[in-house]
Every structure is written in structure tokens, then in C-alpha cells.
Amino acid sequence: MSIITQATARLVDIPVETLRTDAVQSFQSQETIFVDLVAADGSEGRGYTYTIGTGGSAVLALLRDVFLPQLIGMDTRRTEHIWNTLFASTRATAPGAITSLALAAVDTAVWDLNGRREGNPLWIAAGGYTHELACYDTENGWLHISTDELVAGIVAVKEGGMRAAKVKVGKPTVQGDVERLRAVREAVGDDFEIFVDANQSFTVPEAIRRAAAFAELGIGWLEEPLPADNVAGHAQLARHSAVPIAVGETLYSVKQFQTYVDMEAASILQVDVARVGGITPWLKVAHLAEAANLPVAPHFLMELHVSLACAIPNGGWVEHIPQLRAVTHNGPVPVNGVMQAPATPGLGIDWDEAQLTRLTVATAGAGSGSVAGTN
Structure with a gap:
């Protein structure tokens, strides 16, 4: 029973x-x-x-x-x-x-x-589209890290086989962010994706200003540039920005994502399985994104998200940011920039x-x- x-x-x-x-x-x-x-x-x-x-x-x-x-x-x-x-x-x-x-x-x-x-493993139970997906690094891009440390860490990521990394932005000046990003771009070359994350720290005018500066460096997406409840501001920014706008980690319902899609306020949906209420609503957001021809690149929780992102046809990148190693015997490990979904039944976490x-x-x-x- x-x-x-x-x-x-x-x-x-x-x-x-x-x-x-x-x-x-x-x-x-x-x-x-x-x-x-x-x-x-x-x-x-x-x-x-x-x-x-x-x-x-x-x-x-x-x-x-x-x-x-x-x-x-x-x-x-x-x-x-x-x-x-x-x-x-x-x-x-x-x-x-x-x-x-x-x-x-x-x-x-x-x-x-x-x-x-x-x-059934989760990636099969939730859709079974593919068993592996490309991942990007976040652990070497924190805001407190010096430019030299930032460059060294992301160069090491590239040498380890990954093809993308995320850098936190939000320095007091545009130039402060641009100098760090330019140093990374010069070190890794043009065939490496750089994403940036502002963690809701900008105003609309400042986000428009910085997005223009970031675009010149070939930035792959600008994540959470504004407070998450400012959908109209994100829509305004999206109309002005050559850099795709990514949102989702601080949205808590399917309908909130629907509003972003309806207003064309984001190009990448970063739905977080914990913050949206579980796998059941996560999949609804993923299929909403699919219907709108948008990719899903989930936030954090790589141990769960690798399976979910693999389950759907519009899975984008998986964020590599370990946090459960203290309480698990296993975990997804990137190999040549690719992460595989667990094959064991259920969530696949030991x-x-x-x-x-x-x-x-x-x-x-x-x-x-x-x-x-x-x-």
C-alpha cells in the first residue's frame, strides 16, 4: 500500500x-x-x-x-x-x-x-530526456575574491574541462565590475561562457548601464539584476539589454514565473526546486518555459537539479556548487564539463x-x- x-x-x-x-x-x-x-x-x-x-x-x-x-x-x-x-x-x-x-x-x-x-531514477520519472548536461562553475566567482584569485580560479575551471563559469557583480562602480570581467575574458578566451549575477542589487537605470558595459565582454547572461518582484523593471531592462536576463531563484510560485514570461521580462528561467515548492511545480515552470521557447538553468541544489534539468528538453546549464558533501556518500561530479544524472531509483542521493x-x-x-x- x-x-x-x-x-x-x-x-x-x-x-x-x-x-x-x-x-x-x-x-x-x-x-x-x-x-x-x-x-x-x-x-x-x-x-x-x-x-x-x-x-x-x-x-x-x-x-x-x-x-x-x-x-x-x-x-x-x-x-x-x-x-x-x-x-x-x-x-x-x-x-x-x-x-x-x-x-x-x-x-x-x-x-x-x-x-x-x-x-525509477528521478531523471526518468520526471521525463527522461537525457542523462547528462553541461554544467558551469560558481565556486570561483564570489565577490570578495581578488581579481588575481578570480582569474586563477576560473582558468583552473576551464583547464578542468568546464566551458562556463559565473562571476558575481555589484562592485561600487561599473568600472570595478568591468575590470574583473575583462581580466577573466582575456584569460579564458572567447570560447568560454561567462555569466554574471548581481543578486538583485541594481536599480533599473544602473542595470541598463551595466548591461551595456557587460555586453561588450560577451557575457552570457545577467542574473537577478533587480529585486525579483520588480517584473516591470526587468521587462524594461530586457528591452534595452543585449545580454540575456536570467531570473528565478527568488520566485516562489508557478504564476510568478508566468508573469515574467507573459511580460517578456526574462530569457532564462532559473527555477529552484526548493523555493518554488518542490518537483511538482518545478516541472510546471519547466514546461511553461518550453512552451515559450526558453531554457531552464536551475539555481543551486545540483544534486537534485541535474536530474530535473536532464528530464526536460529545454534544460540549459546545471550550476556546479557543492554543499551536501558533509552529509552524503556520493554526489554529481563534472567530467569534461558534463554532469550525469544519478541512475539509482528516487532522488539518487546516498x-x-x-x-x-x-x-x-x-x-x-x-x-x-x-x-x-x-x-
Whole structure:
């Protein structure tokens, strides 16, 4: 039977692997919230979601108080029913980050359980378009890195076989950004893609100004140039910019992506499976993008996104940015600039149970044998 009999959650604080800075923040920690499901036939599934420093306890509280109790008795084969029932129970807080993050932990657990029961890896279950995709590096492009370090790191990335990397922008002056980017371009040549990410730090006039300067360097995309809720501003920028505009990591519903597409405000959709509410809505955004002839280049979470981006015909680049190595035994490793989707059933992530236990800071649960409350 595919009926859920037990649902538990826990908050795990995973150390940041390296110092990460952008124009507006520093990556403090990865609060990772896990949901484990058990069905009546013994099938199990594990999903997860994350924050980058705050809010993890709020996500866990929503799971404990609202979502986990509802899951008991639900049929895991009915993914749309589960997702929409939980969403409907939080109308007052949806769409929004906390609700979407909590939904993602549940939804990915449902997909994992179903995939493991049926023997299907995620990339097959979600569409099965291809088993591998090109990836780009983010770990060598942080804003605090000196120009010399930036160039050395990205040259090493190219020598390792990757064909693209992302550089954070948002220096106090246009010239500050341009000098760094020009140094990288001169070092890697014209046959290497350079993407840039402003992390919502510009005004519309400044974004137009910098996009023009970046275009001269052959930049592949300008990511999150403006606050994510300024769709009209992004549309205005897109009309003026020769550099494609990429958005998505801070959008929390399918309808928000629909608005961007309708207003022609973005050329690349960077939907994040955790922030949009799970695999179920992620695929809707991906197919929305396909219908609009737009590529999907998902944000972060490469362990999940490599499978999802491979599942669809319009998968673009996968972002290489490791963060789960402290709690896993495996993980996608780029080979000659290409990342392969896991072939094992479900999400395909081999968790290190001992490390998860060591790093757990709070738990919650519902159903027989579950953990009651939080600690």
C-alpha cells in the first residue's frame, strides 16, 4: 500500500564549504530541513529543502504544526492531490518563501518514495530526456575574491574541462565590475561562457548601464539584476539589454514565473526546486518555459537539479556548487564539463546517516513511531 503511515522532519545545520559572498549578503550556513516518509508497504522516501542562514526553524514549525499531520493516510501516488491539499491548508501564507520551502521538503520526499518503489531514477520519472548536461562553475566567482584569485580560479575551471563559469557583480562602480570581467575574458578566451549575477542589487537605470558595459565582454547572461518582484523593471531592462536576463531563484510560485514570461521580462528561467515548492511545480515552470521557447538553468541544489534539468528538453546549464558533501556518500561530479544524472531509483542521493544525526538540531513528526514535537 502506498498510504503514508509516518512522516517526520528534522533541521540539519550543514557547514558552509567555502566563504561565499555576493552584492547583498554572505552565505552563513545551510539550514537543511529533511522530511522522511514511510508508507504502509514499507516504502520510504526522503526529501529536503534549505535556507542560507535563517528561517529553518520556521519551516520546521510549519511542517510540524500543519503539513506532517495531514500526510498521514494520504496516497503517495497522488502527487498533485498531496501538493494541492497542503497548499490549500496554508492559503494565508501562500505563495511565500516559508510555505514553498516546506512544501518542497514534502514533495521531494513523495517523489523519492515513488521513484524508489517503482525503481525509477528521478531523471526518468520526471521525463527522461537525457542523462547528462553541461554544467558551469560558481565556486570561483564570489565577490570578495581578488581579481588575481578570480582569474586563477576560473582558468583552473576551464583547464578542468568546464566551458562556463559565473562571476558575481555589484562592485561600487561599473568600472570595478568591468575590470574583473575583462581580466577573466582575456584569460579564458572567447570560447568560454561567462555569466554574471548581481543578486538583485541594481536599480533599473544602473542595470541598463551595466548591461551595456557587460555586453561588450560577451557575457552570457545577467542574473537577478533587480529585486525579483520588480517584473516591470526587468521587462524594461530586457528591452534595452543585449545580454540575456536570467531570473528565478527568488520566485516562489508557478504564476510568478508566468508573469515574467507573459511580460517578456526574462530569457532564462532559473527555477529552484526548493523555493518554488518542490518537483511538482518545478516541472510546471519547466514546461511553461518550453512552451515559450526558453531554457531552464536551475539555481543551486545540483544534486537534485541535474536530474530535473536532464528530464526536460529545454534544460540549459546545471550550476556546479557543492554543499551536501558533509552529509552524503556520493554526489554529481563534472567530467569534461558534463554532469550525469544519478541512475539509482528516487532522488539518487546516498545520505550519510551518521553525519545527518550528528548535525541535527531539531526534530518533528506525526504517525506511528514518529518523533513527537520538537527538541
